[in-house]
Amino acid sequence: MSVTDEYLENNRRYAAGFTGPLPLPPSKHVAVVACMDARLDVHGLLGLAPGEAHVIRNAGGAVTDDVIRSLAISQRLLGTREVVLVHHTDCGMLTFTDDAFKQSIQDETGIRPPWAAEAFSDLAVDVRQSIARITASPFVPHTDAVRGFVFDVATGLLDEVV
Amino acid sequence: MSVTDEYLENNRRYAAGFTGPLPLPPSKHVAVVACMDARLDVHGLLGLAPGEAHVIRNAGGAVTDDVIRSLAISQRLLGTREVVLVHHTDCGMLTFTDDAFKQSIQDETGIRPPWAAEAFSDLAVDVRQSIARITASPFVPHTDAVRGFVFDVATGLLDEVV
Numbered sequence: 001m002s003v004t005d006e007y008l009e010n011n012r013r014y015a016a017g018f019t020g021p022l023p024l025p026p027s028k029h030v031a032v033v034a035c036m037d038a039r040l041d042v043h044g045l046l047g048l049a050p051g052e053a054h055v056i057r058n059a060g061g062a063v064t065d066d067v068i069r070s071l072a073i074s075q076r077l078l079g080t081r082e083v084v085l086v087h088h089t090d091c092g093m094l095t096f097t098d099d100a101f102k103q104s105i106q107d108e109t110g111i112r113p114p115w116a117a118e119a120f121s122d123l124a125v126d127v128r129q130s131i132a133r134i135t136a137s138p139f140v141p142h143t144d145a146v147r148g149f150v151f152d153v154a155t156g157l158l159d160e161v162v
Numbered sequence: 163m164s165v166t167d168e169y170l171e172n173n174r175r176y177a178a179g180f181t182g183p184l185p186l187p188p189s190k191h192v193a194v195v196a197c198m199d200a201r202l203d204v205h206g207l208l209g210l211a212p213g214e215a216h217v218i219r220n221a222g223g224a225v226t227d228d229v230i231r232s233l234a235i236s237q238r239l240l241g242t243r244e245v246v247l248v249h250h251t252d253c254g255m256l257t258f259t260d261d262a263f264k265q266s267i268q269d270e271t272g273i274r275p276p277w278a279a280e281a282f283s284d285l286a287v288d289v290r291q292s293i294a295r296i297t298a299s300p301f302v303p304h305t306d307a308v309r310g311f312v313f314d315v316a317t318g319l320l321d322e323v324v
Contacts, residue, residue, distance in 0.1 A: 002307060004307065007246065021201070024200075038189070043205055044212075046173060046176075047176060048203075056221075058231070065228070073254065084169065118231070138273050147166050
């Protein structure tokens with residue numbers, strides 16, 4: 001049995017206790033942007049209840065054009081106002097460089113990815129970079145409540161980057 | 163108090179019962195790609211335990227270049243092999259068109275977004291589109307276990323798109 005099949009069995013148990021549906025727009029008017037890391041249960045670590053907040057995640061929690069797209073839809077069409085960024089200690093993005101990663105793909109496939117890999121070397125600097133990309137975007141209308149945090153994978157605590 | 167501050171209080175309670183750290187590579191070798199929708203608690207609906215799977219999310223669960231970037235890092239650097247796509251009923255992406263959304267931004271800001279908004283009109287077609295984008299990518303090495311599902315926000319059940 002694949003892991004996907006295990007997860008489908010879990011889903012049947014989840015649905016047995018499910019109460020829905022909730023409204024489409026996030027009730028707390030928040031969008032979270034977090035790293036995809038397997039140790040971040042975003043609902044758990046922020047105490048998000050179903051229906052409260054959009055959750056956007058990618059490798060690094062980097063504010064790419066796709067995150068700007070998602071935030072534009074979140075704020076302009078679905079009424080969110082606050083943004084919470086969650087990066088974390090022991091991140092995989094600290095372990096390589098864009099150049100080396102893209103070169104390894106080029107060596108193997110013959111094609112160099114046209115995108116930045118978004119590796120970084122300093123967590124706080126990267127959180128500030130992410131905040132700055134949001135506040136500089138012409139497509140994200142509400143940028144007065146954008147805050148960034150580092151989640152400690154050893155303690156479970158969020159530490160704000162100022 | 164802002165909602166962000168409420169979530170920080172929740173985090174202190176979460177950390178009080180936290181046991182970590184877990185290893186960086188996902189222990190179940192799975193990456194999930196899901197919509198950012200506020201009603202999808204991905205850990206809950208799939209029964210993911212901390213440390214098991216990468217979770218990538220954006221508006222629509224669309225397989226954009228940024229998702230390909232995240233999957234490339236997930237598979238090439240952190241050992242994942244299966245991909246689980248989760249779209250859902252009552253999705254906001256069914257309620258507008260790319261052209262109208264981008265025109266409204268252009269009318270307001272003077273700038274037309276250079277990205278596709280990734281709106282769609284048929285859930286199953288969009289899930290198949292997402293699967294096809296992954297299997298066609300030269301940057302994602304493992305594409306023999308890519309499966310797509312629609313989460314029903316009324317029942318909590320996943321339905322596979324074949």
